[in-house]
Amino acid sequence: MLDTSVPVVAKFRRLLDSLPRETLPDVVASMIRTSNKEKLQVLDAVSLEERFRKALPMLTRQIEGLKLLQKTRKRSPDAEKRVLSVRKGGVFPGRQFNLDEEDEDEDGDDMAALERKIHGASMSESALRVCLKELKRLKKMPQSMPEYALTRNYLDLMVELPWSKSTKDCLDIRAARTLLDNDHYAMDKLKRRVLEYLAVRQLKTSLKVIVSGCTVRPAAKSD
Numbered sequence: 001m002l003d004t005s006v007p008v009v010a011k012f013r014r015l016l017d018s019l020p021r022e023t024l025p026d027v028v029a030s031m032i033r034t035s036n037k038e039k040l041q042v043l044d045a046v047s048l049e050e051r052f053r054k055a056l057p058m059l060t061r062q063i064e065g066l067k068l069l070q071k072t073r074k075r076s077p078d079a080e081k082r083v084l085s086v087r088k089g090g091v092f093p094g095r096q097f098n099l100d101e102e103d104e105d106e107d108g109d110d111m112a113a114l115e116r117k118i119h120g121a122s123m124s125e126s127a128l129r130v131c132l133k134e135l136k137r138l139k140k141m142p143q144s145m146p147e148y149a150l151t152r153n154y155l156d157l158m159v160e161l162p163w164s165k166s167t168k169d170c171l172d173i174r175a176a177r178t179l180l181d182n183d184h185y186a187m188d189k190l191k192r193r194v195l196e197y198l199a200v201r202q203l204k205t206s207l208k209v210i211v212s213g214c215t216v217r218p219a220a221k222s223d
Contacts, residue, residue, distance in 0.1 A: 006137070008147055022048050025055035032062045069144065111139055114155060122164035131158050171202050 019027060029042040038058055045051040118131045134151055141148045170176075173195055180191045 006141060006145070006147065008137075009145070025051035028059050029055050032058050034058050034062075111135070114159070117159045118155065121159050121161070123158065123161070124163070127158065127163075131155060169201070171198050173198050173202075 016024075016027070025042055025045075025048075029039050032039075038054075042051055042054045042058075045054050115132075115135060118128065118135060123131070134155055138148065138151045138155065141151065176198055177191070177195060180194065184191065
């Protein structure tokens, strides 16, 4: 039931085909829209047979729901020919209007507004190329696909990022420790590394630090 004409879906399909069979119940349970309680039942199952028995009813229910959704969205021949004739009191008497034109216009206006936001976000050239590529895919993608909402949320996030704004560095170690403890549970080693970095920044403004093999060069201002 997946649209393999979309590159992401095709890649996902190949991934499913390449997975070991014993991992399929866990993967399927993580994808299906269901309660966390049902997903935990699959996770708690020990034997492979039991995991399949827990996952298969969830998968069947999801497939039946998708079939019903496709059935309700499928247009009948009469619905495609359905028009509204304005005979009296209209600005253009006798003109025929397709009832689906309004939805199509709204979708087009929404995509046009999103494209304007992308161009007006002042993002970097590389980020702009990626966003325009994803927008092109989004225009061709049916809204019923799960990837549609994912791609749309990604583009909305990219637009909202403060690309052209910057703030001065705040090197208050005590305030940083309070913020890290309030926002993140545990991860003491990682938080200690962040505080060590800030401490060195207080002593040396131009700093080159290597974290897990990646070189990070902080600028005078950080986004």
